[in-house]
Amino acid sequence: xxxxxxxxxxxxxxxxxxxxxxxxxxxxxxxxxxxxxxxxxxxxxxxxxxxxxxxxxxxxxxxxxxxxxxxxxxxxxxxxxxxxxxxxxxxxxxxxxxxxxxxxxxxxxxxxxxxxxxxxxxxxxxxxxxxxxxxxxxxxxxxxxxxxxxxxxxxxxxxxxxxxxxxxxxxxxxxxxxxxxxxxxxxxxxxxxxxxxxxxxxxxxxxxxxxxxxxxxxxxxxxxxxxxxxxxxxxxxxxxxxxxxxxxxxxxxxxxxxxxxxxxxxxxxxxxxxxxxxxxxxxxxxxxxxxxxxxxxxxxxxxxxxxxxxxxxxxxxxxxxxxxxxxxxxxxxxxxxxxxxxxxxxxxxxxxxxxxxxxxxxxxxxxxxxxxxxxxxxxxxxxxxxxxxxxxxxxxxxxxxxxxxxxxxxxxxxxxxxxxxxxxxxxxxxxxxxxxxxxxxxxxxxxxxxxxxxxxxxxxxxxxxx
Amino acid sequence: xxxxxxxxxxxxxxxxxxxxxxxxxxxxxxxxxxxxxxxxxxxxxxxxxxxxxxxxxxxxxxxxxxxxxxxxxxxxxxxxxxxxxxxxxxxxxxxxxxxxxxxxxxxxxxxxxxxxxxxxxxxxxxxxxxxxxxxxxxxxxxxxxxxxxxxxxxxxxxxxxxxxxxxxxxxxxxxxxxxxxxxxxxxxxxxxxxxxxxxxxxxxxxxxxxxxxxxxxxxxxxxxxxxxxxxxxxxxxxxxxxxxxxxx
Numbered sequence: 001x002x003x004x005x006x007x008x009x010x011x012x013x014x015x016x017x018x019x020x021x022x023x024x025x026x027x028x029x030x031x032x033x034x035x036x037x038x039x040x041x042x043x044x045x046x047x048x049x050x051x052x053x054x055x056x057x058x059x060x061x062x063x064x065x066x067x068x069x070x071x072x073x074x075x076x077x078x079x080x081x082x083x084x085x086x087x088x089x090x091x092x093x094x095x096x097x098x099x100x101x102x103x104x105x106x107x108x109x110x111x112x113x114x115x116x117x118x119x120x121x122x123x124x125x126x127x128x129x130x131x132x133x134x135x136x137x138x139x140x141x142x143x144x145x146x147x148x149x150x151x152x153x154x155x156x157x158x159x160x161x162x163x164x165x166x167x168x169x170x171x172x173x174x175x176x177x178x179x180x181x182x183x184x185x186x187x188x189x190x191x192x193x194x195x196x197x198x199x200x201x202x203x204x205x206x207x208x209x210x211x212x213x214x215x216x217x218x219x220x221x222x223x224x225x226x227x228x229x230x231x232x233x234x235x236x237x238x239x240x241x242x243x244x245x246x247x248x249x250x251x252x253x254x255x256x257x258x259x260x261x262x263x264x265x266x267x268x269x270x271x272x273x274x275x276x277x278x279x280x281x282x283x284x285x286x287x288x289x290x291x292x293x294x295x296x297x298x299x300x301x302x303x304x305x306x307x308x309x310x311x312x313x314x315x316x317x318x319x320x321x322x323x324x325x326x327x328x329x330x331x332x333x334x335x336x337x338x339x340x341x342x343x344x345x346x347x348x349x350x351x352x353x354x355x356x357x358x359x360x361x362x363x364x365x366x367x368x369x370x371x372x373x374x375x376x377x378x379x380x381x382x383x384x385x386x387x388x389x390x391x392x393x394x395x396x397x398x399x400x401x402x403x404x405x406x407x408x409x410x411x412x413x414x415x416x417x418x419x420x421x422x423x424x425x426x427x428x429x430x431x432x433x434x435x436x437x438x439x440x441x442x443x444x445x446x447x448x449x450x451x452x453x454x455x456x457x458x459x460x461x462x463x464x465x466x
Numbered sequence: 467x468x469x470x471x472x473x474x475x476x477x478x479x480x481x482x483x484x485x486x487x488x489x490x491x492x493x494x495x496x497x498x499x500x501x502x503x504x505x506x507x508x509x510x511x512x513x514x515x516x517x518x519x520x521x522x523x524x525x526x527x528x529x530x531x532x533x534x535x536x537x538x539x540x541x542x543x544x545x546x547x548x549x550x551x552x553x554x555x556x557x558x559x560x561x562x563x564x565x566x567x568x569x570x571x572x573x574x575x576x577x578x579x580x581x582x583x584x585x586x587x588x589x590x591x592x593x594x595x596x597x598x599x600x601x602x603x604x605x606x607x608x609x610x611x612x613x614x615x616x617x618x619x620x621x622x623x624x625x626x627x628x629x630x631x632x633x634x635x636x637x638x639x640x641x642x643x644x645x646x647x648x649x650x651x652x653x654x655x656x657x658x659x660x661x662x663x664x665x666x667x668x669x670x671x672x673x674x675x676x677x678x679x680x681x682x683x684x685x686x687x688x689x690x691x692x693x694x695x696x697x698x699x700x701x702x703x704x705x706x707x708x709x710x711x712x713x714x
Contacts, residue, residue: 001654002655006658006659009658013658013662027641034615037616040617043617044617044618326644326645327656327659327663330659330663362652364649365645365647365648365652365656365660365663366514366602366649366650366652367644367649368602368603368607369606369615372606372615385514388514389518392517401515401516401517401651404515405511405512408507408512409517409520409523409524413506415503415506418506422478425479442654443654445654445661446653446665446696447661447664447689447693447696448691448692449692450480450692452479453480455482456478457478457482457486458503459482460482460485460486461501462503466489
């Protein structure tokens with residue numbers, strides 16, 4: 001009885017120190033979030049308002065999308081519609097190639113991960129540089145993100161230092177310009193950040209185009225709002241003349257009043273900051289420049305019509321559910337087979353392709369903590385429960401679990417048989433430990449076997465006339 | 467007021483003393499308690515494992531068996547929560563499209579004593595230091611305490627009741643409502659993560675210096691006890707009903 005997630009988690013759990021560090025790091029973020037939540041008396045009202053705004057927008061999405069398009073066109077922006085990942089990749093490539101772009105700087109976007117844009121562009125000879133520090137580190141190390149907001153938090157600074165020394169051509173030159181000069185730790189975080197900053201400045205200066213994602217699209221004004229902590233979205237769009245925004249259609253909100261609600265608590269939820277360091281509003285192209293927005297569906301409009309799972313569309317990708325998830329904290333991002341891990345990732349993976357990503361559905365103890373941190377009240381654990389009900393008809397039910405469930409159901413539906421079984425259950429106690437604790441008994445992996453009492457409550461009730 | 471006592475399957479088989487304590491406690495408060503003998507299981511183990519269809523008939527039988535009572539009381543937060551939160555959906559999916567008569571009146575023991583009976587004094591004595599185990603479904607489905615994630619006034623109904631016990635010292639571990647990793651079949655399907663969560667939870671309980679871990683859910687206690695014994699960790703586990711009835 002195991003899944004790809006449970007096996008990968010078991011392998012990850014072999015290194016106690018790594019697991020402890022991972023768990024404590026992300027629980028620390030959860031605690032920062034809690035302090036922020038406690039400091040705002042209107043916290044629960046904000047959650048309800050945000051949930052209602054998202055519900056309203058998702059259920060009137062066609063209208064808001066048209067309004068958004070009209071506004072953006074009025075603002076001098078080119079709007080493109082992509083039905084799926086393939087069309088999206090083609091549109092982006094066409095825009096880039098028609099502008100003879102050789103090098104693109106990109107600020108963080110989970111949508112481009114979802115559509116595998118980088119690989120597509122690189123295969124066609126366009127150099128793509130991630131400019132979010134975490135994403136850049138992962139790109140250089142050829143690793144995938146292990147968290148949607150803090151993608152490289154699991155990477156150790158020694159490995160980052162080695163990677164920079166190996167892959168940044170003018171590393172030594174940059175290092176020489178670092179004040180204070182040596183002696184310093186070669187992997188000092190401030191030093192490494194300085195190296196990254198200098199390295200990225202060169203990339204911004206040389207790029208032909210800048211790409212950003214979108215945290216919010218405001219229908220009333222046609223604004224695109226991007227939240228970063230490093231200002232890299234602004235750098236990506238300040239030097240190159242061409243700006244391409246990639247935006248999932250579910251990112252829309254109606255107006256600035258709604259934006260005020262989200263601005264107040266999206267960063268508080270995700271990273272425990274009062275706000276992100278930069279909240280950038282893009283309304284139109286720079287003088288002499290061009291701005292394009294690609295609106296991507298890629299399965300989203302299917303989800304709106306799914307009564308059991310439409311709420312996932314409310315998600316803002318803040319990462320709060322991952323930080324609180326006791327399973328995510330102890331199994332880490334790479335144990336999941338979908339590129340988004342944790343509670344929201346389990347659900348989004350199933351919506352993407354249940355036959356490919358069903359292995360993650362086991363990674364939930366149904367503790368419901370995620371439901372209570374989610375700033376837009378996505379019913380995450382209920383959705384995991386629902387997906388589990390689907391596994392059998394999808395042909396992915398675990399045979400042992402199925403057998404056990406059938407057996408239990410039969411026993412519990414026959415009270416006389418159940419009572420007899422109870423009377424015999426203490427026989428288990430007489431079996432030698434080795435037999436009970438054998439490999440076939442998955443309970444024995446982490447537990448000493450329980451002792452069955454001589455009499456069940458049923459028997460005591462009957463025999464002792466309680 | 468007639469109370470139907472619901473002793474969930476695993477409590478029945480493994481922890482009959484918890485059932486006996488619950489019965490004694492309720493009777494000591496002058497309540498009319500009956501135990502319908504044809505009861506078995508609420509269906510949660512199948513539901514959480516992904517086979518809730520196998521639980522539909524059980525939910526129907528549960529509803530028929532317990533609907534004559536004014537309240538259904540169970541010494542198990544998770545099972546009471548399954549009846550409360552999931553049985554209406556199970557019965558609705560049944561061909562009879564039945565309304566669920568018992569979901570609202572099925573309560574965990576702590577909830578029942580705190581909210582319905584509003585117990586203000588007990589004759590129990592338990593001169594020990596106990597660490598509270600706030601089990602997930604008790605906290606987040608039944609509202610036995612304020613979830614640590616939420617910005618709402620702090621409360622804890624388990625602690626309110628235990629404070630009525632003479633001689634007791636009550637503490638809570640760090641991360642007071644983080645999951646212990648049981649989760650039904652989660653414990654066997656994700657055994658490595660489950661065991662790790664259990665071990666950390668037990669260590670946090672031990673770090674309080676308590677002699678006992680107590681809570682409203684024998685399933686969490688069973689999981690943590692199994693982990694503690696396997697790891698040779700020294701702490702005892704006791705259901706909250708046993709403390710509230712200590713000395714009766």
